[in-house]
Amino acid sequence: MDCRPQCGACCIAPHISTAIPNMPNGKPAGVPCVNLDDAFNCTIWNTPDFPPLCHAFQAQTEHCGETQQQALTILTQMEQDTAPDI
Numbered sequence: 535m536d537c538r539p540q541c542g543a544c545c546i547a548p549h550i551s552t553a554i555p556n557m558p559n560g561k562p563a564g565v566p567c568v569n570l571d572d573a574f575n576c577t578i579w580n581t582p583d584f585p586p587l588c589h590a591f592q593a594q595t596e597h598c599g600e601t602q603q604q605a606l607t608i609l610t611q612m613e614q615d616t617a618p619d620i
């Protein structure tokens with residue numbers, strides 16, 4: 535599938551453990567990336583700063599669902615399922 539404009543669910547739900555532009559300590563799960571604009575689009579897409587790990591994330595129906603809300607629900611569940619036990 536093509537990435538859905540004005541979604542950004544994959545920039546909110548998952549944690550990112552490595553530094554990304556403007557977030558040197560990575561990103562906690564459930565926190566919007568600071569590089570998202572108010573319309574949930576990435577402000578550094580197609581620039582030299584666009585992180586390889588973001589480039590590697592491909593839109594797929596199984597984790598993107600049909601809507602932003604579905605994607606948030608699926609990706610949040612995936613995040614919880616893969617979180618280390620504490």
Ligand code: SF4
Nearest residue numbers: 537538541542544598
């Ligand atoms: S969750 Fe999927 S559709 Fe939404 S922005 Fe990410 S890749 Fe695109």
Ligand code: SF4
Nearest residue numbers: 545567569570576588
């Ligand atoms: S850098 Fe862009 S694509 Fe990557 S998580 Fe942040 S907003 Fe999303």
